[in-house]
Amino acid sequence: MRDVCNSGTLFVVGVATAIAVLIPQIVNLYLVIVYSNLAIMALFALSLAWVWGYGGILCFGQSAFFGLAAYVYAVSVINIGESTAPFLLAVLVPTVFAAVIGALMFYGRVSDIYFAIITLCVTLILYSLISSTAGPQFHIFAARLNGQNGISGFRPLNLPGRSDDVLGPVESFYVCMTFLIGCYVALKFLLSSRFGRVVVAVRENPVRAELLGYDTRWTRTFVFTIGAAIAGLAGALFAVWGTYVNPSLFDLRMAALVIIWVVVGGLGTLAGPMVGAVALQYLGNVLGKQQLANTGMIYGFLLIVFVMLVPQGVFPTMQRLISRWSLRRSQYEMKLLGDDISKGMQGR
Amino acid sequence: MDLTLIICLDILNGIAMLAMISVGLAIVFGIMGVINLAHGEFLMLGAFAATVSTNAGVNVWVSMLIVAPLFVGIVGLVVERLLIRLLYGRMTDTLIVTWGLSLFLVGAVTTLFGYTIPGISAPLGSVKLGVYSFSAYRLVFTGLTALTFLVIWSFLKYTRWGIIARGTTQNPEMASALGHAPHRVYAITFFSGSAVTGLAGGLIAPLTGVVPTMGAIFVAKAFIAVIGGGAAIVAGTFAASSFFGAVDTLASFVWTPVIGQAAMLLAAIILLRLLPRGITGRFLERRI
Numbered sequence: 001m002r003d004v005c006n007s008g009t010l011f012v013v014g015v016a017t018a019i020a021v022l023i024p025q026i027v028n029l030y031l032v033i034v035y036s037n038l039a040i041m042a043l044f045a046l047s048l049a050w051v052w053g054y055g056g057i058l059c060f061g062q063s064a065f066f067g068l069a070a071y072v073y074a075v076s077v078i079n080i081g082e083s084t085a086p087f088l089l090a091v092l093v094p095t096v097f098a099a100v101i102g103a104l105m106f107y108g109r110v111s112d113i114y115f116a117i118i119t120l121c122v123t124l125i126l127y128s129l130i131s132s133t134a135g136p137q138f139h140i141f142a143a144r145l146n147g148q149n150g151i152s153g154f155r156p157l158n159l160p161g162r163s164d165d166v167l168g169p170v171e172s173f174y175v176c177m178t179f180l181i182g183c184y185v186a187l188k189f190l191l192s193s194r195f196g197r198v199v200v201a202v203r204e205n206p207v208r209a210e211l212l213g214y215d216t217r218w219t220r221t222f223v224f225t226i227g228a229a230i231a232g233l234a235g236a237l238f239a240v241w242g243t244y245v246n247p248s249l250f251d252l253r254m255a256a257l258v259i260i261w262v263v264v265g266g267l268g269t270l271a272g273p274m275v276g277a278v279a280l281q282y283l284g285n286v287l288g289k290q291q292l293a294n295t296g297m298i299y300g301f302l303l304i305v306f307v308m309l310v311p312q313g314v315f316p317t318m319q320r321l322i323s324r325w326s327l328r329r330s331q332y333e334m335k336l337l338g339d340d341i342s343k344g345m346q347g348r
Numbered sequence: 349m350d351l352t353l354i355i356c357l358d359i360l361n362g363i364a365m366l367a368m369i370s371v372g373l374a375i376v377f378g379i380m381g382v383i384n385l386a387h388g389e390f391l392m393l394g395a396f397a398a399t400v401s402t403n404a405g406v407n408v409w410v411s412m413l414i415v416a417p418l419f420v421g422i423v424g425l426v427v428e429r430l431l432i433r434l435l436y437g438r439m440t441d442t443l444i445v446t447w448g449l450s451l452f453l454v455g456a457v458t459t460l461f462g463y464t465i466p467g468i469s470a471p472l473g474s475v476k477l478g479v480y481s482f483s484a485y486r487l488v489f490t491g492l493t494a495l496t497f498l499v500i501w502s503f504l505k506y507t508r509w510g511i512i513a514r515g516t517t518q519n520p521e522m523a524s525a526l527g528h529a530p531h532r533v534y535a536i537t538f539f540s541g542s543a544v545t546g547l548a549g550g551l552i553a554p555l556t557g558v559v560p561t562m563g564a565i566f567v568a569k570a571f572i573a574v575i576g577g578g579a580a581i582v583a584g585t586f587a588a589s590s591f592f593g594a595v596d597t598l599a600s601f602v603w604t605p606v607i608g609q610a611a612m613l614l615a616a617i618i619l620l621r622l623l624p625r626g627i628t629g630r631f632l633e634r635r636i
Contacts, residue, residue, distance in 0.1 A: 058440060060443075101617070104617055104621050105617075108621040108622075109624050110624050113439055114620065116440075129609070252564050256448075256451055294455035295455070296451045296454055296455035297454075300448040301452055302448070303448030304431065304449060307444050307445050307448070
């Protein structure tokens with residue numbers, strides 16, 4: 001409990017709550033919609049921050065769960081109509097998918113690097129699978145998949161059980177922020193629990209954790225599944241946000257983006273990648289408007305530069321600088337104190 | 349009868365295709381333990397080099413067999429000197445940096461050439477087999493793949509350079525103590541792996557659409573083949589390509605090419621569940 005209520009967590013929750021409450025009051029409707037997207041991407045980054053930063057599981061295919069959830073929501077809401085069941089289904093399907101893949105890989109004791117490559121391959125193959133569903137023969141009951149064109153124009157969220165009360169942009173923003181803050185706090189609680197300590201122990205030294213009697217295979221599968229559930233939640237919210245899904249959710253660029261957010265924000269923190277996602281998505285929006293350089297090129301360049309020059313990411317580097325600065329200040333205060341004491345000694 | 353022959357040729361060609369696009373990656377992974385996530389983009393660069401130089405009037409064989417490997421080899425050498433060299437022993441960082449490189453290369457090529465360039469058609473026409481016809485270029489492609497594998501295998505097995513490379517893989521400190529600087533071996537390995545990838549890119553240029561994002565189509569297959577193969581470069585890639593290539597081609601023949609890819613992934617996941625270190629981690633150990 002004490003870990004959860006520390007100043008850093010309270011600060012993050014406070015800032016996020018302030019944003020959630022204030023943004024709709026001070027900006028126009030268009031920007032509320034833009035910020036909803038940023039909140040969704042922050043949630044998506046949070047899922048990888050958890051899986052990779054705390055679980056130590058290198059997952060290159062986190063976007064597979066995001067995209068899968070978006071597609072499940074689109075397909076099932078077209079078939080069902082009322083949005084509660086599709087939303088739950090959209091979180092459930094990627095969670096189960098991840099549990100199966102995770103169990104297969106971790107119980108097979110596949111090495112980290114192979115796991116990364118396999119998850120990436122899963123995403124790429126989902127991409128080509130979904131891209132090639134252009135013809136009318138590819139449909140799931142009433143929902144046509146439309147290949148590269150994707151699915152559009154389905155229903156957004158409504159209040160549970162009341163299919164006439166469709167949520168507007170401001171309400172959707174509140175929903176996104178609530179899920180974001182909720183998942184962040186939940187992960188913090190999980191990390192401060194006994195299980196959370198086991199998760200970190202497995203990350204730090206799997207062999208030692210195993211020798212101490214913890215089942216690393218089960219722990220990793222569970223961590224991976226939770227991460228997929230959060231990514232799925234983000235994906236479902238994304239489908240609700242744009243009422244549009246297409247295969248580019250599964251492409252290499254999308255898979256790379258979430259990795260970039262975590263690398264830039266800082267591996268091993270939960271807040272860093274969320275900030276990274278918001279900052280880089282914002283940058284992407286700005287870059288998208290200019291014609292000078294291709295955005296993919298800039299993202300690639302950023303990724304290389306960060307790994308080579310700021311390998312710990314912005315957030316931990318800043319934390320270190322601040323703690324060094326405060327250390328220096330406390331050293332300075334100690335010195336002043338020492339001077340006072342020696343002066344006092346001389347005076348006597 | 350003719351149909352059986354055609355299906356057999358198709359499977360052989362599918363295997364050759366997979367083996368050809370994977371072997372450059374396997375060389376770099378097998379000797380240096382580095383997985384190059386920009387492998388697909390190296391293939392793309394090879395295809396672009398071959399296509400652009402053919403369109404500029406260079407003989408198609410020269411551009412496929414000489415220009416493409418040389419160009420991509422040099423790109424690989426630059427990448428190794430600038431990036432990979434600084435990251436030895438940091439596997440995860442290498443993966444991420446090469447991924448960044450892949451995004452960068454796609455963006456750079458798109459900026460330079462746009463989204464499409466005029467392609468080149470397969471030379472040599474087709475051969476008749478009863479009522480069916482089969483592209484002669486595909487037959488030559490299969491032959492060239494076999495030749496490439498033979499060359500790599502005999503190079504690693506019989507030449508002095510091959511022995512030094514294998515020795516460095518097994519024990520870099522010992523190789524270093526015997527006077528063979530590992531960083532030089534790695535640089536040459538990365539150059540050769542990239543050149544072979546460039547050759548593969550050049551050779552597949554007439555068979556596929558040459559676009560800046562074409563790497564993504566091949567890279568998943570190449571990873572699956574290399575990981576499924578395990579540590580042995582030639583034997584592993586050959587065994588894994590034969591298995592996955594056959595699965596892919598057969599499933600594509602029965603259903604669609606997309607189901608073929610999905611079947612291949614499923615086969616890979618099951619294979620890795622049973623043999624976590626790949627085919628050559630279990631069988632054919634200590635082969636090349």
